[in-house]
Structure formats: C-alpha cells, structure tokens
Amino acid sequence: MDAGRVVLRSRCGTEMLPAFPEIETGAARLPDATAPDGELVVWDTAGRLAFAQLQNRLQRRGAGAVRAAGE
Template sequence: MLTVAVDSPALPAGYAAEPKWDGFRAQLAVYKGGRVLLRSRQGTDMTGSFPEIRTAALVQLPPNTALDGELVVWEARKLAFERLQQRLARRGKGAAEAARQ
C-alpha cells in the first residue's frame, strides 16, 4: 500500500501511476453476507468512522471485492486533510453526523 519514489516519471509498458493525494491510504473489502471492512495500511479498522463508505460499498460493489485507494475530503475545490483527521475519532451518531456534513 506504500508508494515508491522513482527517478523518472516515465513508466514502462504495463505500469500505471497516480498522483499523491493528501489523505489516508485505505483498503476496502466487501465480503459475502454484507460485511464491509475499511482499514488503514497499519491494519486499523476505520469502518465505524466512515459509515457512508460502508453503505456505498454494500450498494455499489459485489461480494468478494477489495479496493486499495486513498480517502480524501474535497472542500471548496481543495483537499481538506484536517477534516479527514477529525473523522477518525468519531463513531456511531458522531460519525453519521460528520458524514452528512
């Protein structure tokens, strides 16, 4: 889940690249039976802090799907890392309210 610096931005055939986002690297897994797990690269379970991601995953992704990506918050046409950091401490009603905001 970690990026590796390269000397040249030119990529060999068959490789892909993405920009470095100011967010949390995360892995999302959707299991049979409706279980969803969102975890950090250290393995911390972040599912309870981001209920909207769990809901979207259940609706949009089939079981036995895994995604690796970056969680970001866009605000006023820019990334808002501080808003993302505030989400980790929230669970339950607090996380749901933060998701609505």
C-alpha cells in the same frame, strides 16, 4: 466485501468503518470478494484537500460519524 460484510481498513490494518459509515452504504452494493484500493480524501469549501478535516473524521464514531457523513 468479505462474506457479505463491508470491511474498511487503513494500510496499517486499523478498522476505519465506524468513522466513515457512508462508505458501508455504497460498498454494500459491491459483489462479494471485491477489494477496491483507494484513498479517502476530504475537500474544503475552497476545493483544496483538507487533511486536518480527514483526521477529525477519524476521531468520530456512532452518531457523530453519521452527522459528519451528512455534512
């Protein structure tokens, strides 16, 4: 959170919030100047980490990202 705005960046500084709009909904409840450090992961239906699916999410924006968040 930065001045009431949710900021989501990769370790290289790439803005990632457009690809993961569901993060904004949850993070908006955090106090200002909060800086959680973590890692985004996607699980497949067998319960394994699915890096390819995560990469696919990074390509989606707008309505496509919102649909993917619901899935």
